[in-house]
Amino acid sequence: MLTVRxxxxxxxxxxxxxCAPLQAECISLFAASSTENRLKHFEGYRGxxxxxxxxxxxxxxxxxxxxxxxxxxxxRNPLFSEHIKIVEHHVKTHYVAFSTRxxxxxxxxxxxxxxxxxxxxxxxxxxxxxxxxxxxxxxxxAEVETAGVLFHSxxxxxxxxxxxxxxxxxxxAAALSATCGEPAFKGAFMVVESIPAPSDxxxxxxxxxxxxxxx
Amino acid sequence: MFEDFTRVSVEDSFHTLLIxxxxxxxxxxxxxLLNASETESRIKYLDGFVGLSFFVNxxxxxxxxxxxxxxAVHLEAAFRRPQFNEHLPVVESLATAEVGFYxxxxxxxxxxxxxxxxxxxAGMADFQVFTVPTDHIDALIDRMVHWAETxxxxxxxxxxxxxxxxxxxxxxxxxxHHDPAPSDSIWYAxxxxxxxxxxxxxxxxxxxxxxxxxxxxxxxxxxxxxxxNAHHP
Numbered sequence: 001m002l003t004v005r006x007x008x009x010x011x012x013x014x015x016x017x018x019c020a021p022l023q024a025e026c027i028s029l030f031a032a033s034s035t036e037n038r039l040k041h042f043e044g045y046r047g048x049x050x051x052x053x054x055x056x057x058x059x060x061x062x063x064x065x066x067x068x069x070x071x072x073x074x075x076r077n078p079l080f081s082e083h084i085k086i087v088e089h090h091v092k093t094h095y096v097a098f099s100t101r102x103x104x105x106x107x108x109x110x111x112x113x114x115x116x117x118x119x120x121x122x123x124x125x126x127x128x129x130x131x132x133x134x135x136x137x138x139x140x141x142a143e144v145e146t147a148g149v150l151f152h153s154x155x156x157x158x159x160x161x162x163x164x165x166x167x168x169x170x171x172x173a174a175a176l177s178a179t180c181g182e183p184a185f186k187g188a189f190m191v192v193e194s195i196p197a198p199s200d201x202x203x204x205x206x207x208x209x210x211x212x213x214x215x
Numbered sequence: 216m217f218e219d220f221t222r223v224s225v226e227d228s229f230h231t232l233l234i235x236x237x238x239x240x241x242x243x244x245x246x247x248l249l250n251a252s253e254t255e256s257r258i259k260y261l262d263g264f265v266g267l268s269f270f271v272n273x274x275x276x277x278x279x280x281x282x283x284x285x286x287a288v289h290l291e292a293a294f295r296r297p298q299f300n301e302h303l304p305v306v307e308s309l310a311t312a313e314v315g316f317y318x319x320x321x322x323x324x325x326x327x328x329x330x331x332x333x334x335x336x337a338g339m340a341d342f343q344v345f346t347v348p349t350d351h352i353d354a355l356i357d358r359m360v361h362w363a364e365t366x367x368x369x370x371x372x373x374x375x376x377x378x379x380x381x382x383x384x385x386x387x388x389x390x391x392h393h394d395p396a397p398s399d400s401i402w403y404a405x406x407x408x409x410x411x412x413x414x415x416x417x418x419x420x421x422x423x424x425x426x427x428x429x430x431x432x433x434x435x436x437x438x439x440x441x442x443x444n445a446h447h448p
């Protein structure tokens with residue numbers, strides 16, 4: 001189980017994939033397996049959660065790296081991109097954002113447990129004023145106190161994603177819409193797998209290689 | 216999530232395999248995810264695949280796979296396909312595996328002679344395998360069924376007991392399924408049979424069933440980082 005603590009400031013990424021005609025669970029499990037067996041052993045890996053939409057079409061990944069430099073370093077390793085090339089071949093990338101601008105609202109941390117349900121909402125485009133307003137609104141929402149919300153925005157603040165364990169009540173959702181407009185995407189997801197960073201004793205070399213097949 | 220469901224019954228007498236995978240704890244989660252991913256993304260699309268349920272113990276050093284194919288011929292054909300066999304050298308490089316070919320002899324439940332492994336049945340399972348001379352297998356199965364019926368009636372945690380047999384090799388196996396809540400293992404002992412495998416307190420990780428009309432296989436090539444070995448079904 002992955003737990004993201006509000007006190008941690010990592011380089012975080014949100015990746016939303018449109019998987020049709022594949023099943024989202026298939027992509028999530030494939031990416032989770034590649035991460036468990038290969039990616040998590042790279043220096044700088046701090047955790048990842050893999051979610052599939054309840055409708056079966058969208059896969060959502062939330063990944064944490066120590067910092068941008070650590071991610072840039074591993075991206076130069078051919079092993080790192082092997083599974084990504086396969087995923088990208090099969091799906092359409094709906095949204096990708098990596099930044100240090102993430103926050104856990106309402107609780108000290110948020111955990112991703114297999115089978116747990118999350119609601120995801122993507123707001124784009126945003127202005128600096130609407131982003132700041134939305135952030136304050138989310139912090140003050142009553143539901144956030146009990147469920148917790150993960151807030152992640154792009155470095156330039158042009159868009160943001162909310163991941164919450166419960167739905168906002170109608171007035172809170174309306175207030176958010178008044179500030180930021182309707183979400184460009186929203187959906188219910190379930191956690192397929194989450195993979196925390198390994199201890200040094202758990203590290204091992206990647207046991208397999210991956211490549212796109214010619215046919 | 217997934218088509219997270221397989222059905223086990225005597226009537227649907229599929230070609231059933233029980234695979235025990237033993238590995239180091241640090242590789243257990245990786246192998247579990249690898250096998251589940253391979254099944255979900257490629258193997259389930261092969262002709263004749265019925266279902267596969269994955270179980271893992273608490274320390275992640277033992278994985279049990281309950282595998283169903285329509286016939287042995289389907290499995291043999293699948294075995295020759297890269298979508299099926301590419302991941303096997305990876306597994307072999309990190310683990311040892313024991314494979315047994317069984318038939319479902321009895322499914323002992325509260326309702327009828329079948330059980331569904333899926334989201335509604337996400338509990339723990341105990342697993343045992345016994346061996347006797349082949350001409351004693353029917354008597355062993357009778358004793359196991361009698362014991363299972365008694366155990367099912369007396370132990371509230373037991374939801375179902377599946378009795379399987381490999382008659383040709385004089386082997387019989389138990390899958391004892393418990394409630395989702397943690398409970399003590401319940402073991403069968405038989406002075407006339409030799410217990411050859413035991414895996415306790417397994418948690419069902421997921422089940423993968425044959426696809427419906429929706430969905431399509433992923434296309435990629437996997438190669439082990441270790442030298443390849445020969446494989447036979």
